[in-house]
Amino acid sequence: DAEITQSPRHKITETGRQVTLACHQTWNHNNMFWYRQDLGHGLRLIHYSYGVQDTNKGEVSDGYSVSRSNTEDLPLTLESAASSQTSVYFCASSAEVGGGETQYFGPGTRLLVL
Amino acid sequence: RKEVEQDPGPFNVPEGATVAFNCTYSNSASQSFFWYRQDCRKEPKLLMSVYSSGNEDGRFTAQLNRASQYISLLIRDSKLSDSATYLCVVNRPPLSFGAGTTVTVRA
Numbered sequence: 001d002a003e004i005t006q007s008p009r010h011k012i013t014e015t016g017r018q019v020t021l022a023c024h025q026t027w028n029h030n031n032m033f034w035y036r037q038d039l040g041h042g043l044r045l046i047h048y049s050y051g052v053q054d055t056n057k058g059e060v061s062d063g064y065s066v067s068r069s070n071t072e073d074l075p076l077t078l079e080s081a082a083s084s085q086t087s088v089y090f091c092a093s094s095a096e097v098g099g100g101e102t103q104y105f106g107p108g109t110r111l112l113v114l
Numbered sequence: 115r116k117e118v119e120q121d122p123g124p125f126n127v128p129e130g131a132t133v134a135f136n137c138t139y140s141n142s143a144s145q146s147f148f149w150y151r152q153d154c155r156k157e158p159k160l161l162m163s164v165y166s167s168g169n170e171d172g173r174f175t176a177q178l179n180r181a182s183q184y185i186s187l188l189i190r191d192s193k194l195s196d197s198a199t200y201l202c203v204v205n206r207p208p209l210s211f212g213a214g215t216t217v218t219v220r221a
Binding site for chain 1: 118122146156157160201205209212213214
């Protein structure tokens with residue numbers, strides 16, 4: 001069965017370290033998204049991609065970067081982790097042009113920055 | 115102002131009751147609308163799309179009012195399993211999520 005996976009599921013790191021969160025989907029979807037979820041804010045879009053070599057900034061992109069070298073993967077990198085980046089991170093993918101329809105989410109990565 | 119605003123609740127209702135809640139959105143150019151469900155900080159999952167004419171999916175009814183820019187969800191005959199956080203989602207594109215409305219159904 002097609003799926004979307006994230007790794008690691010839990011991560012503890014220190015401020016200033018570079019951290020990469022992995023997202024892998026086997027749906028063969030063109031569109032992939034990274035969100036963070038914090039109490040009171042809901043899901044906020046960090047970066048997204050509509051295809052290989054395409055990346056776009058979301059509403060909270062500062063301090064994060066992504067690259068899309070193949071259809072299946074969209075890794076999220078925190079260049080220099082900050083305590084404000086402690087959050088739950090969800091990756092999602094979707095099939096349709098424009099990216100706004102059913103999105104399938106991964107199980108999430110809980111990140112703690114000390 | 116947040117792009118999508120929801121009453122966070124919680125709405126505490128007995129089994130069998132009807133519960134309804136709304137969300138409002140600020141971008142009049144938004145193209146499509148959805149309700150997602152999220153259990154206990156697990157991943158969100160699509161509950162249903164929302165169409166201009168209103169639509170039902172079993173015990174769930176969704177309505178859209180473009181003129182007033184609000185979306186509603188009504189749950190009839192509530193079940194314990196309906197306890198969750200319901201996320202209002204607007205496609206600009208890309209998708210913009212509300213912070214969620216928490217519903218707790220008690221026995």
